[in-house]
């Protein structure tokens with residue numbers, strides 16, 4: 552069905568979180584953009600701050616000052632650009648954090664997360680932490696949220712649930728297998744929830760921060776061991792055999808090394824950590840590197856992926872809303888960045904309304 556472009560009725564100015572400079576964000580005012588071909592304008596109802604936002608503001612020079620921030624957002628379609636076929640004004644959608652065109656070679660290979668046609672410096676959605684934002688490739692980069700799923704549940708499918716669940720999927724974990732997950736930040740906790748959802752027999756999380764230890768148990772970890780002696784404890788808990796799957800969810804060389812050390816021969820090390828400013832990481836060649844599999848995962852996106860994750864939520868197999876430890880108004884976004892950056896007050900995810 553073809554929808555004619557519509558005016559964004561009623562909205563003239565919006566406020567948005569921008570990178571002001573290294574280590575600093577601001578809440579600035581903009582004119583409301585009109586959606587171009589393939590785009591929709593989305594009025595944001597819920598968004599959040601991600602670990603990669605902190606990297607982009609603090610560490611990555613390729614994100615210039617003035618860049619609108621945010622890529623995990625839910626909202627209502629306010630205006631529809633030319634050529635958008637499956638969305639109309641008033642639809643409640645979740646946006647994929649990586650947008651896709653649906654027609655390039657990579658999209659046709661069913662790898663929309665590495666779509667080659669959108670955006671600079673990458674196809675990451677920018678501007679989601681705003682009263683409204685433009686979404687590229689809207690037919691492919693979003694989906695309508697079923698009425699039975701609320702915004703707080705759906706928020707996670709845009710990014711961290713997809714990444715966390717993919718860490719387990721790409722490891723090829725089978726029901727009943729043993730999994731160790733290094734670090735229980737927001738993504739690591741999603742990996743723990745995924746291991747439970749997909750039927751792991753033994754889930755061992757590695758974490759030292761008390762609030763996160765408790766959250767790991769709530770989401771399905773059978774044991775939570777401290778980082779200091781994780782390798783030994785995991786060996787003990789698996790009778791010396793090691794785990795079938797070890798997941799690196801921190802982005803550090805030390806935890807990657809530990810993943811290899813606790814993985815059984817023939818098992819899989821699955822890496823989803825963002826290695827931030829580390830120029831490179833190395834893979835240990837001691838032990839039996841040759842008898843293990845190593846997979847890395849980029850957040851899978853696209854409408855089919857979003858629908859799959861929403862189905863898991865809708866079927867009651869997973870509920871990640873406990874991760875939303877704090878609520879704030881979007882206008883307080885700078886405070887939210889400070890809180891998220893310093894992990895203060897036990898913050899895991901902040902719901903920005």
Ligand SMILES: [Zn+2]
Nearest residue numbers: 601603623710
């Ligand atoms: Zn993110």
Ligand SMILES: [Zn+2]
Nearest residue numbers: 652655658666
């Ligand atoms: Zn594409």
